[in-house]
Amino acid sequence: MLDEILTAIEKFNTIIIHRHVRPDPDALGSQAALQEVIRVSYPEKQVFSVGENEPSLSFLAEMDDVDDALYANALVIVCDTANTDRIDDERYQRGEMLIKIDHHPEVDQYGDLQWVEPSASSTSEMIYSLSLHGELLHMNTTAARLLYAGIVGDTGRFMYPNTTKRTMAYAGDLLAYDFDRQQLFDGLYQIKPEIAKLKGYILQNYILGESGLSTIRLTQDIMNEFGLDASQTSQTVSTLGELEGVVAWVMFVEEKNQIRARLRSKGPIINHIAEAFHGGGHPLASGATVYSWEEADKLCQALDVVCSAYAKKLK
Ligand SMILES: [Mn+2]
Structure with a gap:
């Protein structure tokens, strides 16, 4: 499955990434990290993240404006979304090819390729494992920060039972990148009066x-x-x-x-x-x-x- 996803990423010059409505750190983190990973690995490709901007998570990533016309020859990837009616921006159907990447128990089957792993703590954990697969994809600090945020969010700071040995190993890998952890935790957990x-x-x-x-x-x-x-x-x-x-x-x-x-x-x-x-x-x-x-x-x-x-x- 990972090979097929990587082949699709390699094939398309326009890639548009969606996720669920009312995004949480994992939805937004996996989406924006996948965008970043593809961008650094293939600088010549056009890669976009779409959906409504979520003000409380704007410290993680902002969304792109994508013209309808770009969908015609695009690969569309939907992250962290089990059912089609929760996908933010219904244009997800308009691409040439559709891929689902998710860790929720299966609800709707959609996409030409579906990679669903309910044992993964988060979609961010899956994106990191995709980046490790083969030699094609490369990580950077921006992507590491986003994936760390997604893993931390969906595991309740490594407290929920979905946290596995692999989750911790990946989190450890991601910490090797030089992002500001304090600033990230403040963004995720500081609360207003x-x-x-x-x-x-x-x-x-x-x-x-x-x-x-x-x-x-x-x-x-x-x-x-x-x-x-x-x-x-x-x-x-x-x-x-x-x-x-x-x-x-x-x-x-x-x-x-x-x-x-x-x-x-x-x-x-x-x-x-x-x-x-x-x-x-x-x-x-x-x-x-x-x-x-x-x-x-x-x-x-x-x-x-x-x-x-x-x-x-x-x-
Ligand atoms: Mn999730």
């Missing part, structure tokens, strides 16, 4: 059930009170995981016409529940959308069932 106050609110108002399921509901009124929009609240999603007794948790964030749900777990598998509620993701970290607080209750009931079953199994 409003976010700190929201964390305080979450810790004062969460609910913890007998099954070990914890929930917090952030209504529009509450976010207005803290002066935050829905996407900024993602920085507080790990907060409830620090509490003793919490097995899985969900953060609901009310938006105009929908309620976003961020699901996390320390053991029970939850992505099938996310899939049942207009979402999906990893076994222990998923996202979903519900359209009323009654539907949010149903989502909680489904989570409660898997948490209880998990607790029983442990006994």
